[in-house]
Amino acid sequence: MATRGHWLVKTEPGTYSIDDLERDGSTPWDGVRNYQARNFMRDGMKPGDRVLVYHSNAKPMGVYGLARVRDEAHPDELQFDPSSAYYDEDSDRDDPRWWCVDLEHVETFESPVSREAMKEEPALADMKLLERGMRLSVMPVEPHEFETVLRMARG
């Protein structure tokens, strides 16, 4: 049995928040238009993998909850929708450029684990999310970092 992956996704709560995910139950994590992030979703994420949900441009910034990967990656439908901001006229139905997974809500934390608190936590000193200039919106998380964030969320 392969070890499950651990991930983090960023979202701007004004666009789509953990509360939206809780309301929806699950959602395609679409609109991601970065090849590295796409590759993590398409090639890295497996059903059952757990995902930290991070709010950027929020007060406070931080991890607000937990989700789970529901399926293997599938083509992001928005790339075929001319009315979408994520429409990609160069993408071909037979060879789609953009892929996403569906994420399922697991838990909304009672109080978020703030970026500030994470930066003060020695166990998270090497966490990619906290690196300066890190813009990637889908990234792997080390298992011990993942568990540290969960422990912080649960006090």
Add this chain to the structure above:
DNA sequence: GCCAACGTTGGC
């Protein structure tokens, strides 16, 4: 509001 860090685009 500012700006550093990147990714993408397009001229050459």
Add this chain to the structure above:
DNA sequence: GCCAACGTTGGC
């Protein structure tokens, strides 16, 4: 193929 210009992300 190089690289300058531009646009976006996202922390501060």
